[in-house]
Amino acid sequence: MRGKNRYEVTGASLLLSGLLLSLAGFLVFSIEWLTALGIAMLIMGAILVALSRTVPTVSPEVCSLLLETGLENIAAIIEELGITSRAIYLPSSMTGGRPQALLPLQLNGHVPDISRKLPQRLIVQSGPAHDDIGLLVSTVGTAAFGLLDNRPGPGPAELDSALTYLLSGVLGIADRTWISYSGRNVTIEIASPRIRQRANWAHQFIGEPLASIAATMTAEALGKPVVIEKEGQVKGRYVVVLGVQDGHL
């Protein structure tokens, strides 16, 4: 019995038993607390039946399969092309409408000067120099951002609220976040992360899924490219440090 059925069946059971209990308590036994208990069960049953209509219909195992398949394909491309640069997370204003990640093919140490919208291709010319060529890929962050109704604001409180809403309310993969700005760095702490970190070689270039989502949201909120400088588990929290490109905040 999976998500939706579990809520639906439990809710229906509570509704039925609550109805019987409250009627018995009111009409037969005339016991107020028994009737109140039946009413409480009716309220909980109604809430559970309402929730059953909103839980995802795809099982977590299928979601995990889809995620792993996508990440393995990106890892294969990165390995074949010999990419050794970190991904630059770009806001949608710099791409064709969705925030994506640019993987520079050349390890020349500088972030390309992206002065125009990049075309929606896999291999793109990202800057004026001849070797400013990279792969423009969609990441976990790209897909997660599509679940939001509105673009987050640039302030730390607005970004914190949007990221917590996405990770906790929509995806259910963390409890909450704390965000702080310091110079050109953005530090994001994620409480109680529930995504397992896998030893995937590509993650050192595009980041783990949580870092990818955080970087995408930050790039979109600030309207500037960001790079994942550091990420890791620190005392029960997942900490991601992002470097904002193109000046201070």
Added chain:
Amino acid sequence: MAIYNRYVICVAALILASAVILTASGQGNLGRFYTVFIIEAFAVTELFLYLNPKTRRALAPVSVILLIGFVAILFLEILKLRLLR
């Protein structure tokens, strides 16, 4: 789904705890039980800020039904007071 589970546990724990407290304090009025239950259900729903809009829309009919029940109880209490006069 973790947030859904936390929400359900919060509502259930609050409602059942208040039922025990009200019974222990000798309350016999079902209207009072019901009023406390729905206030708690509304409060917890509002406090869970990060429930997504789809979930809030799904819970809206439940809130409406609970509110209708409250109005019915209010009406019955007013009727009782007028009859007592």
